Amino acid sequence: MSKKVVVAAAGAVAAVGVAIGWKASRGRPRSTAEQGSETRKPFLIDDIDEERFLASLREAIRCRTVVFDDGTYDSDAFDALGEMLVERYPRVHAELDRETFNGHSLLYTWVGSDPRLDPIVLMAHQDVVPVEEDTETQWAAPPFAGATLEGRIYGRGSLDCKGPLIAIFEAVEFLLEQGAEPVRTVYIVSGHDEEVGGENGARVIAEELSSRGVSPWFVLDEGGAVADGVLPAVVAPIALVGIAEKGSMSLKLTAHGEGGHSSIPPRGSAIVRLAGAIAALDASPVPARIDALTPLLDALSDHLPGVLGVLAAKPRAAASLLSRVFTRDVQMDALQRTTMVPTIIEGGVKANVVPQAASVTLNVRIIPGDTSQSVIEHVRSVVGEEIDVEVLAGSSTEASGFSSIDSEGWETLTGVIGEVFPDAIVAPYVLTVATDSRFFEGLSDDVYRFSPFVVDAAALRGLHGTDEFIRTGDARRAVTFFSRLIAVAARMGDSP
Ligand SMILES: [Zn+2]
Structure with missing residues (x-):
């Protein structure tokens, strides 16, 4: 634990x-x-x-x-x-x-x-x-x-x-x-x-x-x-x-681009593309699954006052509203969706050399209902075909x-x-x-x-x-x- x-x-x-x-x-x-x-x-x-x-x-x-x-x-x-x-x-x-x-x-x-x-x-x-x-x-x-x-x-x-x-x-x-x-x-x-x-x-x-x-x-x-x-x-x-x-998985995303001397930099280098992909994923999380929270909300609903008590007692009907409220709290949000976060970033070896590749490791925690495959599809749809997406060996466990x-x-x-x-x-x-x-x-x-x-x-x-x-x-x-x-x-x- x-x-x-x-x-x-x-x-x-x-x-x-x-x-x-x-x-x-x-x-x-x-x-x-x-x-x-x-x-x-x-x-x-x-x-x-x-x-x-x-x-x-x-x-x-x-x-x-x-x-x-x-x-x-x-x-x-x-x-x-x-x-x-x-x-x-x-x-x-x-x-x-x-x-x-x-x-x-x-x-x-x-x-x-x-x-x-x-x-x-x-x-x-x-x-x-x-x-x-x-x-x-x-x-x-x-x-x-x-x-x-x-x-x-x-x-x-x-x-x-x-x-x-x-x-x-x-x-x-x-x-x-x-x-x-x-x-x-x-x-x-x-x-x-x-x-x-x-x-x-x-x-x-x-x-x-x-x-x-x-x-x-x-x-x-x-x-x-x-x-x-x-x-x-x-x-x-x-x-x-x-x-x-939850299940878990680590993904490695790699961007490629033109290298060369930093004095005449190419546009849209590997690092720039990778940064764009990371930012896009941050802005487009995997959709929430309020179902994962339903048992907890049911148990607590009697103890919650006013509107929230009513909403919590009917989490399915109030799903989108509740989900938006919980999205604002990182701990609550982790209980309603698959999360992913960049943990390791690599790219470049010298201050005046533009690298031809850059990569990031994303640690993913998969909520029951999602699968490693559905998460990979989500990531691909967000970052586009130009970014390589690979599952790190031995890192994948289903929810x-x-x-x-x-x-x-x-x-x-x-x-x-x-x-x-x-x-x-x-x-x-x-x-x-x-x-x-x-x-x-x-x-x-x-x-x-x-x-x-x-x-x-x-x-x-x-x-x-x-x-x-x-x-x-x-x-x-x-x-x-x-x-x-x-x-x-x-x-x-x-x-x-
Ligand atoms: Zn333990």
């Missing part, structure tokens, strides 16, 4: 709220008459060993499972994390089958008693992004020490994604301690290369499960979270659940489809979110970035992206940045969430 995931959604909410005059209310969707200021108590399991969760997370952070952009990593760090899980969660490792893929990616199987029921899949990756050079000293606590400071455990990966990973193990260990037995099979999938695309981890495991004929009832990975007070205008926490994610918000899987997931985060509005949305869960697209109709942690503005800054942390006070809630979700989804009878 990257910072953009939650930022974009928070931005969406903020744009709606700030632009039209947000009137915050706490609680799940209610009519205006029912709205009050009471805060409901979350359901928490008292017997959960919060200290063990925190100690395990600290130890996990100390394993430097950093994966670099070129795909390299320290194998020993992943071995240490794997061994740590074995040592700290003996019941998990006695009762569940554990398989390893490509050295470090893990698949655990907790076999249910009824093989006719489709299994659930819980996902959380082990790898973390590097800490940017020369920024280690700016952290409140060192990024790989697992230190606790003023109610926060600091560390690279504490939120993305070792917090969720340890919470899942803690939940299964807890359920085993209680003697719980699943009726429905439970899989845990933990990749080791999510931050560099997941090709050797989650993709391989998804293919393996597919070959075994596994068709999950639902899949839950990272992605959304409980966004709370990210902007002062928004008081209500919003449990953002990803029901789809996911939409998972259901009308299924038993969705009801089960959001029901448990409602128990543990009773004041949150559950809001489905489209992630602007990719997660490992996309490899399960073909296996299950219901692929969801949500982590049971409260993310505020400070927590957001830490994702992939300086001072990543989770609050120690959130530990019991996170473990309760996974315990309840597994117990309910796997039909564990009288279990917690």
